[in-house]
Amino acid sequence: MTTRPAPSLAERKRRLVSEELTETALNLFVGHGFDAVTVDEMAAAAGMSKRTFFRYFASKEDVVVQFLADLGAGMRAELAARPPEESPSTALRHAVRSSVDACAGHTDRALRVVRLILGTPALHARFLERQAQWRDDLAAELAARLGLPSPAGFYPRLAAGLSLTVFETVLQLWSASDGAEDPAALTARAFTAIAPALDRTGP
Amino acid sequence: MTTRPAPSLAERKRRLVSEELTETALNLFVGHGFDAVTVDEMAAAAGMSKRTFFRYFASKEDVVVQFLADLGAGMRAELAARPPEESPSTALRHAVRSSVDACAGHTDRALRVVRLILGTPALHARFLERQAQWRDDLAAELAARLGLPSPAGFYPRLAAGLSLTVFETVLQLWSASDGAEDPAALTARAFTAIAPALDRTGP
């Protein structure tokens, strides 16, 4: 039996509405462009008031970006789960891989979302903002795993940044090639290249 | 005699007003925080109407971010100016160095601006957006210098991204340490670490 915290009815209901809303919004966005759709329209299309929309998402951009937000948490979790004796480069590679795979998994949907984000300045900005958070998280996790003092110093921050750069670059090529390029292969190639930098645990 | 296009009076006037406005805004921001200052207040403080403000800057954030925007152009120019036979890692290192130096030059002002940007989500987001553009530019320049076909493929984009990650990480530590850390030294260290990745001109 899964002894997990019992997703109280209210919780599930909320999640349901949220997903429905996301779906509706996504369709509108890919149809008319992000900027051409107002919050009122989205809300109306989902059968609710503007005010209610903002009770589910903090901003218009969030509807799209939230969709990728869990990836960040996933990456950190994956990193934390890697065996401590593993080299930083390997651990980070697996962390990024897990997110890349999560994307490449449901190709259809993910591809649409990624293209939308990368092609809309406002969305891209928010996405990068999230990434900056992931970066702090990864850096902290990495510092912890290396027994370095917190807050993270130069090396962990740099390593986290490099890894996320790989992540974004892979997404870029994947979406630019309409899913033709194999994200996993790209990730592997990139990490092979930067591994020396990641494993240089100097000061 | 500088035979440059003669900065027509109007042009100089415009630049003057723009700088005055930037100065005023910056003072207000560091004083009360970015979000607590409205555009109307800034405009009033500079003795003009809100409408006129938006004729000088496309957005509230631009007043601050524009201040660092030339760095991007500078970086690309520097990269383009490096001798073609130079290795990518060396050329990129110099490009980033030039921007870092430009920052570290007028320490007082730059430090305030950087701290403001990194500490304000809205500003950070816009800053990252700009960086994304620089990245495209750098990647294109790099592809050109390597004789690769345009648009830039995986390697140039990755290399550009890695270089900018170094740039941002250096800024982070520099501002976090209140200017104590030497940006040039940090840059050198980071580039030593990632040089192998940058010079791996594989497919």
Add this chain to the structure above:
DNA sequence: GTCGAACTTGACACTTGGTGACATGCGGGG
């Protein structure tokens, strides 16, 4: 010097994202 063209500014109205306050409806538990 004066007239007119081009440019700059201010004033005003309007759209849109986002928030706070309050009322209402709907559920389940006493």
Add this chain to the structure above:
DNA sequence: CCCCGCATGTCACCAAGTGTCAAGTTCGAC
């Protein structure tokens, strides 16, 4: 049956931008 908590809708409101038009202002041509 009534009360309590929760989700939602309504309304008012603020701040960021933008379009429009009516003034100045500059500057060169006549």
